[in-house]
């Protein structure tokens with residue numbers, strides 16, 4: 214047997230973010246000083262599941278039934294992803310301590326209504342435990358929200374562990390459906406890690422691309438790059454109060470959905486910009502929201518390290534570099550971690566924290582009253 218299979222420090226992380234493209238999974242060995250990824254897999258969502266979760270982002274009829282059916286399907290997607298990981302690494306299910314499964318966010322409303330609000334990550338962890346025969350840890354965000362926090366972002370602790378450095382301030386930026394940054398002060402200063410959601414990442418880009426090109430995303434950002442940025446429209450987009458709100462803050466498709474864009478386009482009547490220019494403007498919005506947060510909250514950052522699928526959008530990456538001339542813009546792949554693995558590694562780590570009854574949130578990020586053990590365990 215390879216040494217890794219004897220370890221009791223193996224965890225699986227499963228992430229399916231607001232892009233709703235599928236599940237990114239990693240099998241991680243935490244027995245060493247740094248986590249080692251033994252296998253990685255991506256299991257795409259079947260089109261009907263993507264549509265079902267898309268519809269569940271907004272209120273609608275018979276939601277409880279539709280959500281339950283979608284969560285059953287998601288458990289099967291997750292179980293396929295787990296099987297692929299175990300096959301690739303040649304590791305038996307019994308060697309894995311737990312799976313950290315994020316679920317699919319269908320509402321994210323922390324702090325609203327009664328001051329606590331709620332978040333919902335749809336999934337069926339009991340079915341996943343049944344199918345995978347491995348303990349499953351789920352519902353990572355609710356406890357932080359119960360403690361007065363945003364429940365998001367939860368990845369900064371792992372960003373800090375993987376990419377923090379002595380002697381320089383770094384910012385790690387995940388561009389998923391929504392974008393978020395972790396500000397990592399030089400580790401020798403002892404200053405706390407902070408972070409928050411910046412705004413739309415790929416979500417609006419994907420929706421617009423699907424509507425006008427019939428493909429799930431703008432490959433490489435080539436379509437956006439062939440358009441012209443509409444500066445008046447960009448200014449209107451940036452007037453959205455979320456961008457000015459002080460952290461801690463988090464957002465989702467609750468706010469940044471196609472209707473949000475529609476309310477800006479509708480008043481233009483017959484002066485609608487060409488679809489390609491809207492795409493260029495949306496891509497510039499993604500980059501600008503991130504860049505202005507870096508300038509505002511990490512003015513001394515020397516390096517911006519990008520992960521998530523948005524790192525494949527060359528137009529967004531080039532715009533970031535242009536807007537931040539004094540910052541070196543790189544991806545996590547430049548540091549040996551593929552861009553699709555970072556968030557999944559974080560959920561493997563969060564599962565391990567829960568199993569060990571160790572804290573998972575960073576209160577300086579989420580605004581929670583204090584550190585908390587995150588997640589609920591569904592035994593195999």
Ligand SMILES: Nc1ncnc2c1ncn2[C@@H]1O[C@H](COP(=O)(O)OP(=O)(O)O)[C@@H](O)[C@H]1O
Pocket residue numbers: 228229230231232233234235237388389390391415418419429430431432433434520521522523525526527553556
């Ligand atoms: N080659 C590519 N070119 C442009 N964008 C891409 C490419 N590959 C992936 N993406 C973008 O990344 C998204 C998936 O990113 P991901 O990190 O999985 O986000 P999430 O965590 O929200 O699911 C896709 O929906 C797409 O917008």
Ligand SMILES: [Mg+2]
Pocket residue numbers: 228229230232233234235236237
């Ligand atoms: Mg994804």
